[in-house]
Amino acid sequence: xxxxxxxxxxxxxxxxxxxxxxxxxxxxxxxxxxxxxxxxxxxxxxxxxxxxxxxxxxxxxxxxxxxxxxxxxxxxxxxxxxxxxxxxxxxxxxxxxxxxxxxxxxxxxxxxxxxxxxxxxxxxxxxxxxxxxxxxxxxxxxxxxxxxxxxxxxxxxxxxxxxxxxxxxxxxxxxxxxxxxxxxxxxxxxxxxxxxxxxxxxxxxxxxxxxxxxxxxxxxxxxxxxxxxxxxxxxxxxxxxxxxxxxxxxxxxxxxxxxxxxxxxxxxxxxxxxxxxxxxxxxxxxxxxxxxxxxxxxxxxxxxxxxxxxxxxxxxxxxxxxxxxxxxxxxxxxxxxxxxxxxxxxxxxxxx
Amino acid sequence: xxxxxxxxxxxxxxxxxxxxxxxxxxxxxxxxxxxxxxxxxxxxxxxxxxxxxxxxxxxxxxxxxxxxxxxxxxxxxxxxxxxxxxxxxxxxxxxxxxxxxxxxxxxxxxxxxxxxxxxxxxxxxxxxxxxxxxxxxxxxxxxxxxxxxxxxxxxxxxxxxxxxxxxxxxxxxxxxxxxxxxxxxxxxxxxxxxxxxxxxxxxxxxxxxxxxxxxxxxxxxxxxxxxxxxxxxxxxxxxxxxxxxxxxxxxxxxxxxxxxxxxxxxxxxxxxxxxxxxxxxxxxxxxxxxxxxxxxxxxxxxxxxxxxxxxxxxxxxxxxxxxxxxxxxxxxxxxxxxxxxxxxxxxxxxxx
Numbered sequence: 001x002x003x004x005x006x007x008x009x010x011x012x013x014x015x016x017x018x019x020x021x022x023x024x025x026x027x028x029x030x031x032x033x034x035x036x037x038x039x040x041x042x043x044x045x046x047x048x049x050x051x052x053x054x055x056x057x058x059x060x061x062x063x064x065x066x067x068x069x070x071x072x073x074x075x076x077x078x079x080x081x082x083x084x085x086x087x088x089x090x091x092x093x094x095x096x097x098x099x100x101x102x103x104x105x106x107x108x109x110x111x112x113x114x115x116x117x118x119x120x121x122x123x124x125x126x127x128x129x130x131x132x133x134x135x136x137x138x139x140x141x142x143x144x145x146x147x148x149x150x151x152x153x154x155x156x157x158x159x160x161x162x163x164x165x166x167x168x169x170x171x172x173x174x175x176x177x178x179x180x181x182x183x184x185x186x187x188x189x190x191x192x193x194x195x196x197x198x199x200x201x202x203x204x205x206x207x208x209x210x211x212x213x214x215x216x217x218x219x220x221x222x223x224x225x226x227x228x229x230x231x232x233x234x235x236x237x238x239x240x241x242x243x244x245x246x247x248x249x250x251x252x253x254x255x256x257x258x259x260x261x262x263x264x265x266x267x268x269x270x271x272x273x274x275x276x277x278x279x280x281x282x283x284x285x286x287x288x289x290x291x292x293x294x295x296x297x298x299x300x301x302x303x304x305x306x307x308x309x310x311x312x313x314x315x316x317x318x319x320x321x322x323x324x325x326x327x328x329x330x331x332x333x334x335x336x337x338x339x340x341x342x343x344x345x346x347x348x349x350x351x352x
Numbered sequence: 353x354x355x356x357x358x359x360x361x362x363x364x365x366x367x368x369x370x371x372x373x374x375x376x377x378x379x380x381x382x383x384x385x386x387x388x389x390x391x392x393x394x395x396x397x398x399x400x401x402x403x404x405x406x407x408x409x410x411x412x413x414x415x416x417x418x419x420x421x422x423x424x425x426x427x428x429x430x431x432x433x434x435x436x437x438x439x440x441x442x443x444x445x446x447x448x449x450x451x452x453x454x455x456x457x458x459x460x461x462x463x464x465x466x467x468x469x470x471x472x473x474x475x476x477x478x479x480x481x482x483x484x485x486x487x488x489x490x491x492x493x494x495x496x497x498x499x500x501x502x503x504x505x506x507x508x509x510x511x512x513x514x515x516x517x518x519x520x521x522x523x524x525x526x527x528x529x530x531x532x533x534x535x536x537x538x539x540x541x542x543x544x545x546x547x548x549x550x551x552x553x554x555x556x557x558x559x560x561x562x563x564x565x566x567x568x569x570x571x572x573x574x575x576x577x578x579x580x581x582x583x584x585x586x587x588x589x590x591x592x593x594x595x596x597x598x599x600x601x602x603x604x605x606x607x608x609x610x611x612x613x614x615x616x617x618x619x620x621x622x623x624x625x626x627x628x629x630x631x632x633x634x635x636x637x638x639x640x641x642x643x644x645x646x647x648x649x650x651x652x653x654x655x656x657x658x659x660x661x662x663x664x665x666x667x668x669x670x671x672x673x674x675x676x677x678x679x680x681x682x683x684x685x686x687x688x689x690x691x692x693x694x695x696x697x698x699x700x701x702x703x704x
Contacts, residue, residue, distance in 0.1 A: 260633065
């Protein structure tokens with residue numbers, strides 16, 4: 001007989017972190033009983049066992065308790081954190097879903113189990129497609145799509161373009177660099193450790209890369225790596241790196257702005273400003289912020305292209321898997337420490 | 353018998369001004385004899401009497417002696433300054449031009465007379481077209497074209513858009529606001545004196561305007577003037593105003609960057625940085641620098657449209673005319689002092 005009540009551990013926001021990296025002072029794990037009996041589940045709802053949860057930098061901006069430049073709504077105090085995830089349907093009160101279906105949702109609770117309206121599920125995943133489930137949160141998920149929008153749509157990557165990818169070993173960066181290479185660009189990455197420099201050169205095929213923690217003068221660094229200037233800068237860090245880039249842009253350079261991870265742990269008035277924005281006039285630079293949600297009409301095109309690359313082995317992915325729901329606070333902190341490689345994912349329950 | 357030698361006064365660069373407004377310490381007037389006898393003029397050259405010279409903020413960036421964000425070449429020491437202007441052909445060694453033709457050139461010397469290759473002349477102007485000659489340096493010239501590119505091409509002005517024009521009583525701003533009104537936008541301007549606030553509301557039809565010298569908190573100012581946020585910001589000033597705007601932009605706002613006059617008198621490392629660029633991500637802002645030279649394929653479209661507006665009285669122009677070539681240094685300084693109204697032009701010689 002099936003289990004009808006589970007104890008589900010979940011992370012909730014105990015307090016806002018205006019500055020700094022959120023810790024277990026702000027994020028707290030609790031255990032709640034959850035009834036999975038079919039008659040306790042409302043119509044048009046499903047009970048789901050979480051398998052993988054995506055840990056992304058933007059989550060941090062929802063924990064500051066104040067409006068932030070990403071403008072995502074703040075998590076409510078004492079409410080569960082939500083994130084992108086993959087889960088398995090355990091019970092269904094919607095005929096479109098059956099027990100055992102693998103489903104994707106942008107707002108799963110960061111929990112072991114949940115009951116959610118079936119309308120929030122994005123789609124079913126075919127586990128026989130030969131693609132590992134965490135890849136749906138990486139190359140085929142939001143980071144991969146963000147990389148595609150940045151490089152192909154806004155970056156207008158073409159053969160011979162000089163592309164610079166910041167946070168190049170992160171979830172977006174690793175895909176962006178590989179996409180730019182596939183489009184014929186010369187690609188240089190910046191990342192936070194020597195090990196990651198090796199990774200992006202050896203595994204992701206970047207032409208070259210540097211460890212920004214070892215560089216004292218970004219201007220000199222970019223002179224060395226971009227003797228012919230920068231045509232595309234995928235912006236993921238902000239501040240001093242952006243300022244240095246603006247001293248090396250070529251005419252009509254594109255700067256798709258995906259995020260600025262250097263800024264998420266600071267109140268905006270305390271951030272270091274960018275002083276040379278005037279350069280975007282003379283070099284006629286186009287700098288454009290984007291949220292993937294605005295490009296959903298292109299998601300099908302992206303999926304076809306990316307699945308092709310994955311099946312042909314033209315794009316590879318590095319996924320750092322944290323084990324168990326209890327690792328959420330640590331895994332989130334890792335995004336801000338230069339310690340993680342590739343896409344960060346929590347394996348909540350082992351897929352059968 | 354025609355005069356064969358004239359004394360021509362001209363302005364040359366005696367020394368670079370790294371910071372501050374260039375003065376007569378940097379700009380010097382000298383008188384040089386110029387032979388106008390036909391046999392002294394080379395083939396494919398014309399002798400020109402200057403009538404009007406356009407005085408624009410970008411000129412200052414060519415006098416700093418160092419690379420600047422506008423990336424225009426520096427004027428050489430002891431060489432004559434060049435600028436947009438209108439002149440009358442006095443002698444011609446090119447069959448396409450005759451004595452008395454009125455001609456336009458982007459690089460006339462700031463002088464009373466000159467001999468230039470006919471290939472540099474942009475075009476002849478028909479003095480019978482009913483348009484005052486200085487207008488070819490204003491609404492129909494570079495400032496008008498910059499306003500048109502900013503508002504119509506990059507700004508994508510449409511009915512109901514909330515448009516904010518900085519330096520709104522300047523050569524670009526006054527045209528930009530009127531163009532935005534003609535496209536159905538709600539238009540607010542910022543400018544540097546109460547008299548100019550009145551001017552842009554009464555003569556240029558802005559919905560409202562404010563004197564930035566009287567505002568202590570631009571953020572509060574923009575909350576007041578843009579209760580529904582900003583859709584288009586024509587950037588002409590930079591720094592603190594841009595920062596305030598980025599706290600009030602609507603999703604998918606456009607920021608065409610025409611110039612940043614607050615920055616021209618400072619070395620870039622000493623400029624105040626913009627700290628809230630992260631906002632361009634969440635609001636998906638497109639910020640794009642432009643030089644009118646890149647849009648010359650649209651110049652004919654612009655001319656037809658603008659001549660139509662001028663003839664129908666739908667756009668008016670305020671031109672501040674300084675008398676005589678000796679006024680160049682003073683007129684250039686006026687661009688940085690909040691003292692000038694509209695487009696600044698020098699009348700070098702009276703048109704006959």
